[in-house]
Each structure stands twice: as C-alpha cells, then as structure tokens.
Amino acid sequence: MIAPYDSAKKRIQLVQAARELLYEQGFHKTTLADVAERAQIPLGNINYYFATKRSLAEAVIHSHAAELRERFTLWETTSTDPKWRLRCLIRLPLESTEMVVRFGCPHGSLCQELEKLDAESSLVAAATQLMTIYVEWAQQQFRTIGYGVKESRQIAEQLVASIQGTMLLAHSLRSQEVLEKQLLRVELWLEGEIQSRKERNKS
Amino acid sequence: MIAPYDSAKKRIQLVQAARELLYEQGFHKTTLADVAERAQIPLGNINYYFATKRSLAEAVIHSHAAELRERFTLWETTSTDPKWRLRCLIRLPLESTEMVVRFGCPHGSLCQELEKLDAESSLVAAATQLMTIYVEWAQQQFRTIGYGVKESRQIAEQLVASIQGTMLLAHSLRSQEVLEKQLLRVELWLEGEIQSRKERNKS
C-alpha cells in the first residue's frame, strides 16, 4: 500500500521542527525529545521516519540546500544583473536580522558544528556542500561580470567569508548594529572591487 | 592548610584538557569523562576543582582570553608599527593552519556555540568578551594610525569579521589553500584601505 499523504506531511513537520531546533540550539544540544515535542509527534515515532538522529540532521541540511538553490533561482529570474544578484546575497541576512543576531547564520553555525564530526560521516559532506553552494553561485555571478575562472572563485570566497564573518561577529557581540553596518561595508567593498577592476581593464 | 602545588597543577591540567576537547569537539559533545581521561584525572574528582561543566568551560574561555592578551602584549613590545601589528593578527591563524582547517577558530567556534545558551549564563558573557578583545585591540591599532573613534571601531569590526569568516570558510570547505589565499587577500585589502585613507587625507 502506498503511504498516505499524512506520512509525507509528518516527515516535513519533523524536518521543519528539527531545522528550527538545530538553528536555535545546535545539533548536539538538541534531543529527539525536543524535536518530537515541537513537531507534535510521539517521540518513539520519529524512528519510523528517520532511523537515526544523524539522518534527520542530514534531511535538515538538504532542506537548507534546496531552499538556498530556490532562492538563487528566484534572484536569477528577477534580474540578469550580476551585481544586483550579489547585493541580494549580501542583504539576505537582513531578512531575519533578529534571528541572525541571536543564533548566527543557520548554515554557517551548522557547518562549524558538524564539520567537527568524523570526517567519513555523510553529515560532514552535506555541510561542506551547503557552503559550496554559496561560493559556486557567487562565483557564477562574477564570471558573468567578466572575471576569469580562478579570479572569480577567489573573490567569491572572499565575499562569502565576509558575509559569514559579519554574521558570526554580530552574533558573538549580539549586536544588530554590527550586522547592519558591516553588511553595508561589505556592499561598499564589493562595489569598489568591481569598479577598480573595470578601470584596470580599460588601460 | 594551604593547597599544595599539586592542586593548582591539576587545575591547569584540567583546563588544558578541556580546552583541547572544546576546540576539537565543541562544548556539548565533550563529556566530563572525556576531559577526565585526557587530563589523567579520575572522573569524580573533576568536581573538586570545578563544580559544574559550565564553570570548567568558563575557565577555558578565560585561559583563551589571557593567552590572547598576552599575545597582543608581545606584539606591542616587538614593534610600535600598528600596520605590522595588524598583519600579525591576520597571519595568526597560519601558525596552526592544519588545526584551523580541521576545527575552525578556537575562539569563533566557541562563541558560535555558547552564545546560543541562555542569555543570562556567565558563559555567554565570557564568550562575548573573547570576541570583544579582538575588536578592541584592532581598534586601538587603527586609532594609532589616525582613524577616528567611530571609524576605527568599524574598520576593526570589518577586519575581525574578515578573519573569522575566512577561518569559517576554510574549515567548512576543509581547505588549507582557502585559508592561506584568503588571509593574503585580507592583508591586501587592509593595505589598500589604509593607503586610500592616507590619500584622502592629503587632499
């Protein structure tokens, strides 16, 4: 018999609850009982959907990855201007300022925590993948602007590092002002960077 | 009766062991049994030195803070040139490249994890303090160069965010190359920033 709609629905509920808790508390602090409670699903029943805590976390990361790709696609359909798209990336944390100040970047904090597990774990690979999605998308935008393959990769890494570092600092200092002002500085830096490259290419 | 030297010695052993484990595994994953084993001290005996796991972690953070201040003082005695001092800050992660790639920044990762605890905890305050030490020291260097109070604070924040973000990205991607190349880029950015400010002030 085919699983009824409820099955898929509860799976999504579980992933959503785990997603929130992993963001708010981290992987190790979050218990399956926490997840069960927030998802309104009996504790022992989680194992019907996810055999282990790790596989649930993996599903959470994949949901983050999917959402991220979706967001990138949306920006790509909205404008063909790579500079505009990159500005969207920089301003993304401002969509949830308060949460970023309280809990940091939902992706960066997961990477920080999960990368420390056994290297063979598929969780580690998933976390790495998440950060790679950022870098590769940004690189693609710089390629469109006209940057070379290697050049675009390096400046994309620098941009992602700047954004991640800003969120980490704002979270560590618990300061909304740091988040807003420093993201603006990243924006200005990027503009200057692109401008100075343009001028170099003229000569 | 005064505590014998052994008492202080074992305290230090415990903090050292906890320091390593908190860096390698994080706070929540590390158990007191882990600490006891690495410090070569019986498990039940930890509570004689530290009443709770949190107070042990607090001692770890304070040891990080003390070491950081010591390092800054060393740089200050070695050279009076603020640009040289800031370069030291940027290159600091290169002293333990392999560890940074594997485990991230020992301070940044602790902040990320501990800031998520109950805001009233003294652990959170200690973690915040750790990041503040970085920013304030960097700010002092920019002040010496001639930056204004607010200006110096903002560029100091940007510098610390860049360094932290670079370590996070290199750790997430598990790439030594990213760490080295991006720290170099931070250095170049800083040089350009200071240079362009000089030129602005001429006119």
Added chain:
DNA sequence: GTCTATAAATTGATAGAC
C-alpha cells in the same frame, strides 16, 4: 502504518570512604 512503553547506554553530579 502509527504509537506506547521501555530497554540500553550515557552523562552530569554527588556521597562518603580513605
């Protein structure tokens, strides 16, 4: 297909001997 009850293991912390 869903859930209750519980096992099995681990963990932070304590009591009390030496």
Added chain:
DNA sequence: GTCTATCAATTTATAGAC
C-alpha cells in the same frame, strides 16, 4: 585533600501492541 563507587536524570533507539 583525593579518589572510588554510584545515583538520578537524560537520551538514543527498539520491541511489540494496536
């Protein structure tokens, strides 16, 4: 002042009823 033994609570995972 130091350590062994152990408690009480928590946590992941499972067994089996419905």
